[in-house]
Amino acid sequence: MSTVAYITTRGLFGRRRVLLLLPLPALLIALALICRAYDVNPADWGTPVLVGLGLAVVLPVIALIVGTGVLGSEVDDGTLVHILTKPLPRRDIVLAKLGVAVGVTAVTTAVPLFVAGVLADSVRLGLALAIGAAVGACAYSALFLLLSLLTRRPVLLGLVYILVWEGLLGRFVSGTRVLSIEQYVITIVDRIAPTDLLNGRVSLPVAITMSAVFAIGGTVAAVDRLRSFSMAGETS
């Protein structure tokens, strides 16, 4: 593990916001367990729990907390300067931080989604959801890491993307789905494990290509942005 990744991981788990990572996955597993324990038909609870909670809330919100935490917090409190004043290519810094964000998000979301998928349908659906969570973690993390370099309010903008763009417009305006990471993940999961619980609304090539565009484009833009990282003076 690189020193930047080590500091980032310690910083992430040393802050209180890490506690925010626990309730949502726990809620997802708890709901799935309750439905299963009371023998509720998976057709009734599968979609709201797996998609409505798992893919529409747990995955993006955890990616937002972690993705803005790995870099945005250091920008906010000024500790980033200690990393930037080293002769490290900015690409290495972004990749190390992105690696931590993707890893933590993927693990934190893939495990509960796998469990919920198994309880709702099959191991195959569980694995498909875990793979979808990993793909989503890459795309969301790159987007939110970039946001924390573009704006001082990355969490707010990230929430607008999740709630307004994906949550609201994604339901009613079909064109917006082309730029919705949630829709890519649903399509990928639906292709790996076809069930009635998930309905992909974009094609698989679009889902794969656009996930890569978000992940790679976000990373490249973040590297370029970090190269020109400015600190405002007292007179600004």
Add this chain to the structure above:
Amino acid sequence: MTTVELANVSRWYGNVVAVNDITMTLDTGVTGLLGPNGAGKTTMLHMMAGFLNPSRGTVTVGGAPTWRNPDVYRRLGLVSEREAVHGFLSAYEFVLACAKMHKLRDPASAARRALELVEMTEAQDRRIDTYSKGMRQRTRVAAAFVHDPEVLLLDEPFNGMDPRQRMHMMDLLHSLGDRGHTILFSSHILEEVEQVSGTVQVMVAGRLAASGDYRRIRRLMTNRPHVFAVQSSDDRRLAVALIGERSVRGVELEPAGGLTVRASDYGSFTRALPRIALGEGIRLRKLLPSDESLESVFSYLLEA
């Protein structure tokens, strides 16, 4: 020897000019960057450290541009004004991490050497967020100095330090300067600069107001005319008496009452005034030095 060179450097934010056409060269030894708050010192330091792109002109360290050039940090260290440190690490972990990021051959011994230099070895294993302000500052200096950079930039390094810590930091900067490093530190306090550096760069309102040996600039500062506001029981008669005093350069009767007196020597005038008033039987009601703010000292330098 590594020099820091600024050639016709300006930096503006929208239509606010923070740094205005500054040219300077910093050589080895300690240089103080002096100026009131808002003079543009931090903007200057950030440009030197590669954290701001000059709107015009060039900033180089050892001939290499600082903007978008991380390689420059092999020979440059920065202690910024913001105190933030990774508080969840101990000083040793923090300085060691810095040494590793510099890819030093023996990061552990470099970290120990840097912590010894700032006398932080005793507390080095405690978490940084348990430290006092001065200890954090010293830890940050150790981190900035772990790779033994030829150039060290410090933004207001004495802020928040107690007198003993200040003295220690001053000694440290002295010794680094004597060892051939190029050290630049900013301050808005005259006395700090006086005690640490022989060379100063004085900034006022984004411009370089004075540059060179501290003693020459200090002389300019002490020899400047001092302005006093005086009120008495008979302002006109006091004005007549004061104009005969050698240290007084000019007296003006204010329309609203009172006098504005310009004196060439602070000490002589303040000793002479009560003597003259007593001799004339005039009662003094108010005596206020009206230009003692640091801003006025700097403004005077700008005009000189």
